[in-house]
Each structure stands twice: as structure tokens, then as C-alpha cells.
Amino acid sequence: MEDISYGGVLENIRSEWMRGQMVGLVGPNGTGKSTLLRLLAGVNRPTLGRIYILGQLNSKISPKDRAKQVAYLPQQMPENASFTVEQYVEMGRFPYRTLFGGLDKEGREAVHRAMAVLNLLPFRNARLDQISGGERQRAGVARCLAQGSPIILLDEPIANLDVHYQLDILLYLQGLAQEGHLIVIAIHHLELAARYCDRLLLLQSGRVYAEGPPQEVLSECALEEVFQVKAKTYADPFGGHLRVSYSP
Amino acid sequence: MSNRRIRWTFVTLGIALFIGAALELSLGPVTIPVPQLIPDAWSYFQGVHDTNNVVIGAIRLPRLSVAALVGAGLATTGTALQAVFRNPMADPSIIGVSSGASLGAVLTIQLGLSQLNEWSTPAAAFLSGLIVVFVIYRIATVQGKTSIYALLLSGVAFTALCSSIVTLILSLAPLETMQQMLFWLMGGLNGSTWHEVLMLLVFVTVAVGIYLTQAHALDVLSLGEEQAQGVGVPLQQTKQIVLVTSAFVVGACVSSTGVIGFVGLVVPHLLRIWIGPSNRRLIVASAIGGAVLMLFADLIARMILLPAELNVGIITSLLGAPFFLFLLRRQESSVYRG
Structure with a gap:
């Protein structure tokens, strides 16, 4: 990104990310995380x-x-939720379809693999409006995985998910990054962002406040200035990753 | 939707089409037994022109073909527009193309151009339908992005504008011209010719083919524009292709039979309940379903006041409007509810 601005929402964003990284966009509501992804x-x-x-x-x-x-x-759920989970995940193969074509063998395998990874095979024939919000979210992530693109952008992919699937999806995305994908996620959960992302981009009022490894970006000073909260950060005694303890 | 249900829907549609076509050819002021239909039609095309052969070959067969093709054209266009607008209420009249085409056709009748050449009315209907779509599209497009809501609202405004101008022309026209316009506006299949069949066959076949190429894009688009862009749907291109195609095919239908309401609205809506939201299936089913609806509507229009004949547009609206309200009331379909 070379000094990009967007209509007063984002200003002078400059950064360079590589395949093999998992990048977290963090910052308060309305700072331009979703706009940057768009x-x-x-x-x-x-x-x-x-x-x-x-x-x-x-x-x-x-x-x-x-x-x-x-x-x-995107963050928004599908407007038309009458498609089945399988039909929705198949839509990820849109760029590979020919003029009248259906799915080729590779496409069918990619769809099956994506549904299996996100444990959606039992719901494959259920309509999107018949499953829970969390399952719909997983279907959305599966649609992205089925697309087979080296760069994956996800806006709040773990919102609405229980802790099991939050960790599951982030771990899987981290694995994809290690395999050579570039993963960029907008995320509110700072501890999970610090634990799973290689880099964080902290936004404040549409500008980059800090960018780098999570331990450097999520300093106590940054948390106070950007989020207006008093917090202590420390290394997790078991895993060593960053933990944040908020003061009342 | 289970595959069995989908298969049965197509089988039922096929049987209904066959029965509708047989009844449409057989019944009327002159009743021709069903087993005689094929031999009589064959004789007509071999140059044997007795009464029954002429009734079948020169009157009922072109009429049946025009009815079926117009039904298929309007219903598939309704399906495509409902997907593009992400609105189950969208039909060819909503983007102003029907009323634009009507205005062009009425103008040619008023100016006497319709007498000069048999293609002048269809050409004017295409052209004015296209102009309306183009103007509405330009109004709704800002900085390369087309707002669906602006498109819908400007379509409603243009429909009102074109209808007012048509009413103005009607009220200023001499009695004989006015009757001609009114009959045309009410929608009729009387006097359908093989020329019209050929024209509609080309337009409707090409349009259905184009809609089918867009079916996957329309599926994704119905999820929302951002979702569609996320998987690579060329939004502007898809909207333009569907809008221009709908202007052409509706222009062809309107120029041939006048405005026929509710086919483009009811058929896709009903079929979506039975076979689900996949546009590829829905476009094919709508083509058959639209043809079936038009055949039975025309049958009623021809038979209910025998020997007098009603315009088919009256029947489609009389059947379509209450049926549609019934569907809405029952809320059977949750297709467009999140």
C-alpha cells in the first residue's frame, strides 16, 4: 500500500505485507479497519x-x-440466506467457472476440503437461515478457503463464534499463513490477535498508530492512547504470548 | 430442496406445457380433436389449406408460439431482474422498460408510422424501452457504482412518467386510433403471425442463453454486492448485461402483444418456493412456467366469453394479482428474508 487515503476515513496508509504472514488489523470501532479491507x-x-x-x-x-x-x-451476513451451506461454499469457486460451467473435480475437492476443515459437512444441505450465526460465520470462512486464493481478507471472522471455533479458525488461518498464504483479519480480540498474528496494524482515527510484532504494537501506552483504557500487558506464564489485563 | 422435488416440478411443468398447447390448439370457435392436430398442422405446411388446417397452421399455432415465447421471455426476465435487484417484487415493469416500450409503440400508432412498416412499432418499442433503461441506469450510477435502490426508484418514477404521457396521447387521439392503442395496451395475442414468432424466437432464445451465462453471478449477487465482489463477480458488467438484455426481450414482447403484467413477477416467485434459489434451474423452469401460464391464460381469454375474446393481459393480471397476494399472505417463501 502506497500512501492510500479514502474519503476522510483513512489517511496515508503505507505498508507492505508478504505471503507467509498473518496480519491483524486492530483498533477501536470506526477507525477504518473494514474500509481498509474493502x-x-x-x-x-x-x-x-x-x-x-x-x-x-x-x-x-x-x-x-x-x-x-x-x-x-465481509462482515455482513448474506442477504439471501436461502442457499444451502454447500451451495454457499461452492460460490467461492466462481472465478474458475466457465461460461455455462459447473464445478470441475478440483473445485469439488476444494469445496469438500473447506467444509471438512470447518466441520460443516453435517450441515452441508441445511439452508443458511436454518443454522446458527456461528455456523454461518464458519460457512463464510469455508467459502473463502474454497476460493483457493493466496491472499485471504477476513472482516471479523471470529465474531459470533464460541471460544472453541475462535481458536480453531485462528489456528487454521495461522497454518495457512505458514504454508505461504497472506492472511489479513480485522479483529477486536487483542489477546487472540497478539497470539495468532505475526504482525498487527493498529489504527487510530484512520491513521496508522503503530505497526509491527504484537508485543511492540500493543504497548500499555498504545492501549491507553488508542483505546482510552488503562491496561497492564504481560507474558502468559504457559505460552509466553501477550496477555492484557484491563484496570477498572 | 430435494432433487426429487425439483425433478417433479420439471416433469409437472412439462406435462402442463403439453396439455396447455394441446388445448390451445384444439379449443375455440372451431373445435379440432386432439388426435387431428398434428396431421392438420402437417397438411397446412404441405400446402393443403382447408378450414381446419388453416385454423391450426395460420391462426392457433402462431398464436400458441407467441404466447409461449412471450411467457418465457417475461418470466425469465423477471427471474434475472429479481436476482439483480435482490428484490422479489422486481419484474420487467419495475425498471420502466415495459412502460417505455409502450410509450414508443403508442407514439408510432399516434403518428401513423405503424401503417408504414410492420417493423416500425416493434422498433419503436425496443428503442424507447432501451432509452428508458439507459437513462435510469445513468441516473442511478454515480462514480461507476450503480445503486440498486436508485435504479428501482427511478424505474418507478419513469413508469409513472411514461404512463402519464401514454394517457395524454390516448386522451388527445381520435376515437379509432384510441381504440387501436387501447386494445394494444391491454395486451393481446389476436392476429399473431409467423413473423412475430420468428422475431420472438430469436430474441427469447438469445435472452435465455444470456441469462444462463449470468446465472452463477446472479446467485452470488443475491447474497449482497460485497459478497459478490469478494468472489470476483464483475458487478457493473453483470448489471449492464441483464438490464440491456431485459430491455431487448421485453421490447420484443411488448411490441408483439402489448403490456402483459404479472407473468414476470408471479412465475419466478412461485417456482423459487418449489425449486430453491439457484438461478440456473430457476431460469429454465421460469421459461417453461411462463409459457404454461400464458397458454392457460390465453385459453381462458379465448373461451370464457365465446365467441367474444378477452385480451390475455386482463387474465394474467386477474389471475396473477390475487394469487400473488395470497402467496404474500401465506408467507410461504422466506427466500428473501434473512
């Missing part, structure tokens, strides 16, 4: 600056070609 996904175009995806200027890539490189799951 710009990266090509949903909106920056008013200033440029975004490059794997070396190509984002605005010059066709929607289908971009989708082969970048999978994006």
Missing part, C-alpha cells in the same frame, strides 16, 4: 495512493483475476 479487496478504490497485489496494481486487475488472488469475506 480497499484491499477492490470493493472500493482509494481516493489517493496505490495498492499492489502480488506486484500488480489492484485497480488494473479484473474482478475474476483478483478473486483468484484475493478472497474476501
Whole structure:
């Protein structure tokens, strides 16, 4: 990202991420995390600056070609929830479909694998409006995985999920990053962000407040300035990852 | 939706189409026994022109074909528009294309151009339908993004505008021209010709083919625009393809039969309940379902006041509106409710 701005919501965002990283976008509500993801996904175009995806200027890539490189799951749930879980996950294969074509063998395998990983096979024939919010969220993540793109952008992927699936999904995403994907997630849970992400981008009022390894970004000073909370940070005695204890 | 239910829906539609076609050809002021239909039609095309052959080959067969093709064109267009607008109330009249096409056709009748060339009314209907769609699209598109709500609202406004101009032209027209316009506006299949069949066959077949190429994109689009962009749906391109195709096919239908309401609204809505939201299946089923509805509506229009004949548009609205209200009341479909 080269100095990108977007209509007063984001200003002068500059950063470079590599495949193999899991990046967390953190910051208070309304600081532009979702807007930044939308710009990266090509949903909106920056008013200033440029975004490059794997070396190509984002605005010059066709929607289908971009989708082969970048999978994006917005925060909003599907408006039409009458599709089955399997049909929804199959939609991730849209960029690979031919003019009238169905799914090829590779597509069917990708869909099956994505549903298996997120434990959705028992619900494959259930409609999206017949499953819980958490299951719908997992179906959305599965749709992204089925897309098979090296870059995955997820807006609040663990909202609505119980702790089991929160950890499960973050662990799986971390595994994908280690396999060479670039994972970018907007996330509110700071401890989980610190535990699973390699880098954090902390936003404050549309600007980058800090970026780097979680231990550096989530300093007590930053938490107080950006979130206006008093907090102590310390290393978890068992895992060594960052823990945050908020003062009343 | 179980595969069995889907299969049975298609089988039922196929049987209904066959029965509708047989009755449409057989019944009327001259009743022709069903077993005689194929031999009589064959004789007509071999050049044997006795009364029954002519009734079948020159009157009822083109009429049946026009009815079925218009039904298929309107119903598939309704399906595609409902997916693009993500609104089950969308049908060809909602984006102003029907009323735009009507205005063009009424103008050619008023100006006497319809007498000059048989293609002048269809051409004017296409053109004015397309112009309305283009203007509405331009109004609703800001900085390269088309707002579905702006498109719907400007469609409603243009429908009102075009209808007012049509009423104005009607009220200023001489009695004979006014009757001609009114009959045309009410929607009729009287005097359908093989020329119209050929024109509609080309337009409807091409349109259904185009809609089918967009079916997967429409599935994803019905989830919401951001979801669709996330998997690579070219939003603007998909909207443009569906809108222009709908303008052409509805222009062809309106120029041939006048405005026929509710087919594009009721058929996809009903079939979605039975076979689910997948647009590929829905487009094919709507093509058959629209044809079936039009055949039975025309049968009623022709038979109910025999020997007088009603316009088919009256029947589709009389059947369609209460049926649609009944469906809404029962709230059977939760397709568009989150």
C-alpha cells in the first residue's frame, strides 16, 4: 500500500505485507479497519495512493483475476440466506467457472476440503437461515478457503463464534499463513490477535498508530492512547504470548 | 430442496406445457380433436389449406408460439431482474422498460408510422424501452457504482412518467386510433403471425442463453454486492448485461402483444418456493412456467366469453394479482428474508 487515503476515513496508509504472514488489523470501532479491507479487496478504490497485489496494481486487475488472488469475506451476513451451506461454499469457486460451467473435480475437492476443515459437512444441505450465526460465520470462512486464493481478507471472522471455533479458525488461518498464504483479519480480540498474528496494524482515527510484532504494537501506552483504557500487558506464564489485563 | 422435488416440478411443468398447447390448439370457435392436430398442422405446411388446417397452421399455432415465447421471455426476465435487484417484487415493469416500450409503440400508432412498416412499432418499442433503461441506469450510477435502490426508484418514477404521457396521447387521439392503442395496451395475442414468432424466437432464445451465462453471478449477487465482489463477480458488467438484455426481450414482447403484467413477477416467485434459489434451474423452469401460464391464460381469454375474446393481459393480471397476494399472505417463501 502506497500512501492510500479514502474519503476522510483513512489517511496515508503505507505498508507492505508478504505471503507467509498473518496480519491483524486492530483498533477501536470506526477507525477504518473494514474500509481498509474493502480497499484491499477492490470493493472500493482509494481516493489517493496505490495498492499492489502480488506486484500488480489492484485497480488494473479484473474482478475474476483478483478473486483468484484475493478472497474476501465481509462482515455482513448474506442477504439471501436461502442457499444451502454447500451451495454457499461452492460460490467461492466462481472465478474458475466457465461460461455455462459447473464445478470441475478440483473445485469439488476444494469445496469438500473447506467444509471438512470447518466441520460443516453435517450441515452441508441445511439452508443458511436454518443454522446458527456461528455456523454461518464458519460457512463464510469455508467459502473463502474454497476460493483457493493466496491472499485471504477476513472482516471479523471470529465474531459470533464460541471460544472453541475462535481458536480453531485462528489456528487454521495461522497454518495457512505458514504454508505461504497472506492472511489479513480485522479483529477486536487483542489477546487472540497478539497470539495468532505475526504482525498487527493498529489504527487510530484512520491513521496508522503503530505497526509491527504484537508485543511492540500493543504497548500499555498504545492501549491507553488508542483505546482510552488503562491496561497492564504481560507474558502468559504457559505460552509466553501477550496477555492484557484491563484496570477498572 | 430435494432433487426429487425439483425433478417433479420439471416433469409437472412439462406435462402442463403439453396439455396447455394441446388445448390451445384444439379449443375455440372451431373445435379440432386432439388426435387431428398434428396431421392438420402437417397438411397446412404441405400446402393443403382447408378450414381446419388453416385454423391450426395460420391462426392457433402462431398464436400458441407467441404466447409461449412471450411467457418465457417475461418470466425469465423477471427471474434475472429479481436476482439483480435482490428484490422479489422486481419484474420487467419495475425498471420502466415495459412502460417505455409502450410509450414508443403508442407514439408510432399516434403518428401513423405503424401503417408504414410492420417493423416500425416493434422498433419503436425496443428503442424507447432501451432509452428508458439507459437513462435510469445513468441516473442511478454515480462514480461507476450503480445503486440498486436508485435504479428501482427511478424505474418507478419513469413508469409513472411514461404512463402519464401514454394517457395524454390516448386522451388527445381520435376515437379509432384510441381504440387501436387501447386494445394494444391491454395486451393481446389476436392476429399473431409467423413473423412475430420468428422475431420472438430469436430474441427469447438469445435472452435465455444470456441469462444462463449470468446465472452463477446472479446467485452470488443475491447474497449482497460485497459478497459478490469478494468472489470476483464483475458487478457493473453483470448489471449492464441483464438490464440491456431485459430491455431487448421485453421490447420484443411488448411490441408483439402489448403490456402483459404479472407473468414476470408471479412465475419466478412461485417456482423459487418449489425449486430453491439457484438461478440456473430457476431460469429454465421460469421459461417453461411462463409459457404454461400464458397458454392457460390465453385459453381462458379465448373461451370464457365465446365467441367474444378477452385480451390475455386482463387474465394474467386477474389471475396473477390475487394469487400473488395470497402467496404474500401465506408467507410461504422466506427466500428473501434473512
